[in-house]
Amino acid sequence: MIPISRPLRTAATAALSLALANPLASASAMLTSASAMLTSASAMLTSASAMVPTSTSAFGGQAVDKTETELREDIDFARGLAADWQFIDLAESVLEGLASSKLDRDLRQELELARCEVYGAGARYSADPNLREQLFVQALDSYRNYIDNNERSPVIADAKRSYVDLGAAYIASMEMALEDAVGEEATRIRETLADRLEELLQYAGEQVAELNAVTGLTERERQELAKLMLYRAQMALTYGRLGDDYSSYLDSAATFVEDLTFAFGSTSGWGLSAYLVLGDVYKAQGAPADAADMYVFVVDTTIPFDRSAWSAWIAEAQPSQARLDGLWYFVELGTPKLIEAQLAAGDAEGALTSALHFQNTWRREGFNLSPQGYLAMLSVARTLLDVGGFLGGDREELAWFESYEAAKDAGNNDRRIRPSADLALELAGLVNEQNVGNTLQIRAQRLIADAIGRPGVEVDLTVLFEAAKGYYNSQDYDRAIGAFRSVMAAAKDETARRLHYPKVLWYIGRSFQRLDRQLEAAMAFREGIERWSGDAEYDAQNANGYYSAMQLVRRTIKDDQEIERRFREAESYKASLGDNTDIVYTQAMRAFDEKDFDFARETFQQVESQATNYEKSLVKAARCFYETGKLDQALAELDAYLQNFVADPRNRLGPTETARQAARDEATAEAVYFQGQIAWDQGRHADVVKLYGDFADRFPGQSDLAAATLYYCIQSSLELDDLAGAKRFEQRLVKEFPTAQWTGNGATRLFNHVADARDRALQAGDVEVAKQMLREMASYLEISNSLATTPSFRSLLQEARLWRDLGEWSKAEVIFAGLARDYANSSDAQEAGTIESSVIPDLALCLIEQRRSAEALELLVPLVPDPEDKEAKVPAQATIETFCRAVAGWVEGDPSNPTIVPGVGDAAQLDRAGQWWRKISNRYTKWLDCDWYQTEFNRAWNYYQYSKLDSEKLEVAKQIVRVIKTETGSSFALVEDNCDDDPRVRDLFRWLDQQL
Numbered sequence: 001m002i003p004i005s006r007p008l009r010t011a012a013t014a015a016l017s018l019a020l021a022n023p024l025a026s027a028s029a030m031l032t033s034a035s036a037m038l039t040s041a042s043a044m045l046t047s048a049s050a051m052v053p054t055s056t057s058a059f060g061g062q063a064v065d066k067t068e069t070e071l072r073e074d075i076d077f078a079r080g081l082a083a084d085w086q087f088i089d090l091a092e093s094v095l096e097g098l099a100s101s102k103l104d105r106d107l108r109q110e111l112e113l114a115r116c117e118v119y120g121a122g123a124r125y126s127a128d129p130n131l132r133e134q135l136f137v138q139a140l141d142s143y144r145n146y147i148d149n150n151e152r153s154p155v156i157a158d159a160k161r162s163y164v165d166l167g168a169a170y171i172a173s174m175e176m177a178l179e180d181a182v183g184e185e186a187t188r189i190r191e192t193l194a195d196r197l198e199e200l201l202q203y204a205g206e207q208v209a210e211l212n213a214v215t216g217l218t219e220r221e222r223q224e225l226a227k228l229m230l231y232r233a234q235m236a237l238t239y240g241r242l243g244d245d246y247s248s249y250l251d252s253a254a255t256f257v258e259d260l261t262f263a264f265g266s267t268s269g270w271g272l273s274a275y276l277v278l279g280d281v282y283k284a285q286g287a288p289a290d291a292a293d294m295y296v297f298v299v300d301t302t303i304p305f306d307r308s309a310w311s312a313w314i315a316e317a318q319p320s321q322a323r324l325d326g327l328w329y330f331v332e333l334g335t336p337k338l339i340e341a342q343l344a345a346g347d348a349e350g351a352l353t354s355a356l357h358f359q360n361t362w363r364r365e366g367f368n369l370s371p372q373g374y375l376a377m378l379s380v381a382r383t384l385l386d387v388g389g390f391l392g393g394d395r396e397e398l399a400w401f402e403s404y405e406a407a408k409d410a411g412n413n414d415r416r417i418r419p420s421a422d423l424a425l426e427l428a429g430l431v432n433e434q435n436v437g438n439t440l441q442i443r444a445q446r447l448i449a450d451a452i453g454r455p456g457v458e459v460d461l462t463v464l465f466e467a468a469k470g471y472y473n474s475q476d477y478d479r480a481i482g483a484f485r486s487v488m489a490a491a492k493d494e495t496a497r498r499l500h501y502p503k504v505l506w507y508i509g510r511s512f513q514r515l516d517r518q519l520e521a522a523m524a525f526r527e528g529i530e531r532w533s534g535d536a537e538y539d540a541q542n543a544n545g546y547y548s549a550m551q552l553v554r555r556t557i558k559d560d561q562e563i564e565r566r567f568r569e570a571e572s573y574k575a576s577l578g579d580n581t582d583i584v585y586t587q588a589m590r591a592f593d594e595k596d597f598d599f600a601r602e603t604f605q606q607v608e609s610q611a612t613n614y615e616k617s618l619v620k621a622a623r624c625f626y627e628t629g630k631l632d633q634a635l636a637e638l639d640a641y642l643q644n645f646v647a648d649p650r651n652r653l654g655p656t657e658t659a660r661q662a663a664r665d666e667a668t669a670e671a672v673y674f675q676g677q678i679a680w681d682q683g684r685h686a687d688v689v690k691l692y693g694d695f696a697d698r699f700p701g702q703s704d705l706a707a708a709t710l711y712y713c714i715q716s717s718l719e720l721d722d723l724a725g726a727k728r729f730e731q732r733l734v735k736e737f738p739t740a741q742w743t744g745n746g747a748t749r750l751f752n753h754v755a756d757a758r759d760r761a762l763q764a765g766d767v768e769v770a771k772q773m774l775r776e777m778a779s780y781l782e783i784s785n786s787l788a789t790t791p792s793f794r795s796l797l798q799e800a801r802l803w804r805d806l807g808e809w810s811k812a813e814v815i816f817a818g819l820a821r822d823y824a825n826s827s828d829a830q831e832a833g834t835i836e837s838s839v840i841p842d843l844a845l846c847l848i849e850q851r852r853s854a855e856a857l858e859l860l861v862p863l864v865p866d867p868e869d870k871e872a873k874v875p876a877q878a879t880i881e882t883f884c885r886a887v888a889g890w891v892e893g894d895p896s897n898p899t900i901v902p903g904v905g906d907a908a909q910l911d912r913a914g915q916w917w918r919k920i921s922n923r924y925t926k927w928l929d930c931d932w933y934q935t936e937f938n939r940a941w942n943y944y945q946y947s948k949l950d951s952e953k954l955e956v957a958k959q960i961v962r963v964i965k966t967e968t969g970s971s972f973a974l975v976e977d978n979c980d981d982d983p984r985v986r987d988l989f990r991w992l993d994q995q996l
Helices: 006-021 027-051 068-083 088-099 105-125 129-149 156-180 183-212 219-240 248-264 269-284 288-302 307-317 321-344 348-365 371-387 404-409 420-434 439-452 461-473 477-490 494-514 518-530 536-556 561-578 581-593 597-604 614-627 631-645 658-681 685-692 703-719 723-736 741-764 767-787 793-805 809-823 829-849 853-860 877-888 907-921 930-946 953-968 973-977 984-995
Strands: 390-392 399-401 417-419 889-892 899-902
Touching: 105 129, 105 156, 129 156, 156 183, 156 219, 183 219, 219 248, 219 269, 248 269, 269 288, 269 321, 288 321, 288 348, 307 829, 321 348, 321 371, 321 741, 348 371, 348 399, 371 420, 371 439, 390 404, 390 420, 399 404, 404 417, 417 420, 420 439, 420 461, 439 461, 461 477, 461 494, 477 494, 494 518, 494 536, 518 536, 518 561, 536 561, 536 581, 581 597, 581 614, 597 614, 614 631, 614 658, 631 658, 658 685, 658 703, 685 703, 703 723, 703 741, 723 741, 723 767, 741 767, 767 793, 793 809, 793 829, 809 829, 829 853, 829 877, 853 877, 877 889, 877 907, 877 930, 889 930, 907 930, 930 953, 930 984, 953 973, 953 984, 973 984
Parallel strands: none
Antiparallel strands: 390 399, 390 417, 889 899
């Protein structure tokens, strides 16, 4: 191989850019150009090595001595080919070419390290399990060879850490392979893992020791240390699970977990991850109760089982959504492990508690589910199904009861009681619906199938049908046929049969086809047409199925009159039912809606070009690729439709073709929208903004999609660190789609982003910047809450507090008043408690600040008890101070000539306020705290106002001021000294002294 030339590298880069990063370019030009350029590049690389001596360039001239910068650019180019585009072969060609260049020691070391990274990228991204293992081994061996031969390299430490990082990915991949392996293959994988683990553990330990020896690690280095420590514990756990010969490594894993939690804290993210590993260790050691204790710690630390503790923390910490999502993820990870361990330990009650904790928290807090969350939901469903019994309460706070009577005795009415199996089926159905085409759906459908086979579990035909589809989707066609026949047997009346039989018979026919039992398939399809016709969509599907099955039967059984007659009959049905273009499009849409995307795509491609919905079918066929994760194929077809078909003059529509034009408008809008979705899925955020930025203008009739595109522009702008751009898109959403859900979603996204930025500003000490951000947060949360169908108590409370902190008293008052009205009698004890302890006092503060002291005092009197009542509940100090202000009034403005705001309290209330000021004063350090002087001033002011109703109280006010004056000097100079040289409190005392 020869060094890759700059023109050749430039050509390859341009080709890749055309092929992967320009969805708006002409599809034919793009693909032709990219293909030609890549072919040329590959050919030049290949032929150059075979035909040209290494002393010459690829273009026939003399050898080109590249600069160090150019050589590094070529190395980075190879890295990008592998990591960004997964073109491993081309990346290897580039590196092989560079290997013959004149490289100094540092560049040659960098080249070898890049080769390791290329193989590693190939291993991580390969979909072929055999090739993936091969590339992993090649990459790990390359790293090991580099480490052994470059001990003095300036990047040797990074190389060793990358080696451990790649090793962790390799072990995880091999563990997954081991789960499905049996016999000799399982033995081979165990032995391979054991050989590699010993070396990786050694390197992980060395890297941990090396970083631990460094004084004053940077934050990045600390995170790297934590990751290595976690990898080391996970590797030891894997080693220990390989068999009895390696069980001692489980003790090592436990020790490594202890090291990690000691270094980073038990409740840090790293610590919690470590405790999950420790739980796995105990589980592997046959101690499920101990494992459960570890999992309980993780779940209870992140979102406590005690709901009151969680609510109190929320009220105090007011965490961002990003922080809450991080906590929830640990609950998703820990719950399935916890339930399994509790059941293994014989603690069915604990497993049920854990299951309901997950269910209730998810319902109450509205968290999104990750794939781990769906796995947890299936564990919850399985637990409810196995335990049985009944559930009572509302959907956000379910409790388990052994019997219907027990649930009734607990105060639940009939509407609040349901069998546990009902919720189990509901949750399994949810997982089934939201995970089309992956293993989660198959697991859910198997659970449904298990449930319906249990005595006493009553389900409707729809659930039976979904269970049968579970066998069909998992390719267990024999069981699928039996399950679909059970659906038919369960249909007791004519209406149910008419509704279900056509599609059930189609699935039976398809199952027989997959088993290559074509005649039986044909008879199933025929029965659907002959006896149960009337469903236009499934009539067409059964007609097409009957015809395709009889075609195959006819080829196998030749010259049979009965087969020939059936084939002609199938031909007739296909002509009358299957070839109707509207029906074909409708049946394709039905399959699409049922998420049978392979069949839907086949059917969309059967829509004839003269059909009105033809262009919509082209786009929908591409969408089938998208829905099954084949993004590149989907993008190619969408580009071809927009840039080839629509742009072709031969496909121009006339002024009278209004129906076809409407269909084209819909199809083009959908095509552009999914170009953007693919760009989003692939992380090409600049392309998302480019495609979606003017979508609303280009497709004015697509308001729902237009609003969604603006939301994705917000998301992508934030990913591109363009906060100003994100704000502009939200402003447009507010202006053009003021009631759209996407407008609220965009506001929520910006709120979370600004909230995180404000946290960083506060940490950096930028108080003014943080205050500006507070107003933005309030505005975004206002939009989000106004558009939510039922904004949560927590979200409304957060918005009200933001307006309060900004001094927007009337805005805050409206929300606080609404909360006090709507939640004062809430069945949720925590919400009701928050109303009393926080909402009403804050409402009173808003009224005070608007000079409505009488209304504020009316709210506060029930909350502020006699200070001598030792049995009474003592409110927060801020509540007491607001009460005292309402009673005695206050002074504000220039302290030497202040404005007096009168109070509205009577003598008894003034007496109570005076006593409270004394108690508050005792909380501070006398003579030293500025807060103590301010409180003493407030106490004196209170008695000064009290003296207007009881003249004897004037002496009390004078005495308070006199004592301060005696101790701080006639001009109260020491007051200023103890208030960080702020003269305000000193001037207040001077002014009050004059009044007295």
